[in-house]
Amino acid sequence: MAGKSLLRQHPLKFILSFGVSAFLIWFVFKDLDWQGFILALEDISASYILLGAALLIYSVWVRAQRWKILISPQGPSKTKDLFDALLVGYLGNDVLPFRLGEVLRAALAARKTKILISGIGATILVDRVLDMLSFLIIAACFYMFYPIADWAQTVAIIGFSALIIFLGLAIFMRGQREKLFGWIESWSRRKAEAGKIKMAGHILSLFKGIETMWQMPQPIKVLSYTVWLWILYIMITALGLAAFHFDFTTTEFFMASMVLLTFTTISLSIPSAPGFVGTYHGAVVAALALVGIAPTPAKAFAIVFHLLNYLAMAIPGAIIFFRTGLKFQFASDPTEVTGPPKEQVN
Structure with missing residues (x-):
C-alpha cells in the first residue's frame, strides 16, 4: 500500500501529525461539561x-467549474469528471495521511480527461494559490474594517x-514567458532525444499547468467563481451558527x-x-471564544460542524471512489490509475 510506503519514508511527519491532533483533541475536550454539551446538541x-x-456539495461543483477553466489550456474536460475527482480527493484527505487526497484527485482527473497527471497536478497548485491569495485578501479587508484583536491589523497587512507580491511576480513572469518557454521546450526536447519521451511530455505539461498562474484563461470568470x-463558504458557516x-x-x-472561516481555513x-x-x-473553539460563545456550546458546534x-464530502466521495474502481496504489505509481500518459512532444 502507498500509505505504508510513505509512512516508512516519513515516520516523524506521521508521528507529528497524529501527535498534534491527539494533543488538541485532549486539550479542547478535557474539561467538557457533558450535560451542557448534550443540551446544546439537542437544541440544534x-x-x-x-x-x-447541500451548499457545501454545490460549492464543489462551483470549484469544478473554476478548475475546468484552469485545465483548459491543456485540453478539454467535463465539469462532472472534475467534480468527481474533487470529491474523491476530499475523501482521500479525510482517510489518508499526508494529504494524499490531492494525489488521488490529480490521478482521477488525469484518468478522466486523458491529460498528463503532471499537468493536472500543476493546475491543482494554481487552484491552491488562488485559494490562498483570495483568502488573504478577504481576511485582510475584513480585519481592516473589523479589527477584533491586536493581531487583526497584521493579518490585513500580510494579505x-x-x-x-503576487501581481508583481505575475507581471514579471508574463514578460519572461517566451524566454522561459524556450528554455522549457529545449530541455524537453533534449529529454525526448535521449529516449525519455514520457519525462519530456511531463515537463511540458507541468509548465503549461503552472503557466495559468500568470496567463490566466478567462480571468473574469475565474474571479467570479472565486468570489x-x-x-x-460564508453562507455555510452562518447556517451552522444559526443551527445552534x-x-x-x-x-x-x-x-x-x-x-x-479565517480560523478554520x-x-x-x-x-x-x-x-x-x-x-x-x-480552531473552531478559539474563534467562537473571540466572538463571545461559551466553551461548552462552542465544543458542541466544533464537533457538529466538523462532521458536516x-x-x-466523504460519503459521495466514497461512492464515486468505489464506482470508478480506483485503488490506493496511486501514490506510489500514479500511472496505475491514469494509464500511460499521452506523449505531448512535437
Whole structure:
C-alpha cells in the first residue's frame, strides 16, 4: 500500500501529525461539561445543517467549474469528471495521511480527461494559490474594517502585501514567458532525444499547468467563481451558527462567520491526522471564544460542524471512489490509475 510506503519514508511527519491532533483533541475536550454539551446538541435545528451540507456539495461543483477553466489550456474536460475527482480527493484527505487526497484527485482527473497527471497536478497548485491569495485578501479587508484583536491589523497587512507580491511576480513572469518557454521546450526536447519521451511530455505539461498562474484563461470568470465560492463558504458557516441558535444580530452573524472561516481555513495548513481532526476543532473553539460563545456550546458546534464538512464530502466521495474502481496504489505509481500518459512532444 502507498500509505505504508510513505509512512516508512516519513515516520516523524506521521508521528507529528497524529501527535498534534491527539494533543488538541485532549486539550479542547478535557474539561467538557457533558450535560451542557448534550443540551446544546439537542437544541440544534437540523434543517440548517442539511441546507449547509447541500451548499457545501454545490460549492464543489462551483470549484469544478473554476478548475475546468484552469485545465483548459491543456485540453478539454467535463465539469462532472472534475467534480468527481474533487470529491474523491476530499475523501482521500479525510482517510489518508499526508494529504494524499490531492494525489488521488490529480490521478482521477488525469484518468478522466486523458491529460498528463503532471499537468493536472500543476493546475491543482494554481487552484491552491488562488485559494490562498483570495483568502488573504478577504481576511485582510475584513480585519481592516473589523479589527477584533491586536493581531487583526497584521493579518490585513500580510494579505495586501501578498497581493502586491503576487501581481508583481505575475507581471514579471508574463514578460519572461517566451524566454522561459524556450528554455522549457529545449530541455524537453533534449529529454525526448535521449529516449525519455514520457519525462519530456511531463515537463511540458507541468509548465503549461503552472503557466495559468500568470496567463490566466478567462480571468473574469475565474474571479467570479472565486468570489462566489467564498460567499458560499460564508453562507455555510452562518447556517451552522444559526443551527445552534447563538444570540447574534445580523452584523454579528457575519462577523462571527468571517472569524470562524479565517480560523478554520488557517487550521487546514497545520499538520494533523486525516480529516483535520483536532486542529479543526481547536480552531473552531478559539474563534467562537473571540466572538463571545461559551466553551461548552462552542465544543458542541466544533464537533457538529466538523462532521458536516467531513460527511458531506466523504460519503459521495466514497461512492464515486468505489464506482470508478480506483485503488490506493496511486501514490506510489500514479500511472496505475491514469494509464500511460499521452506523449505531448512535437
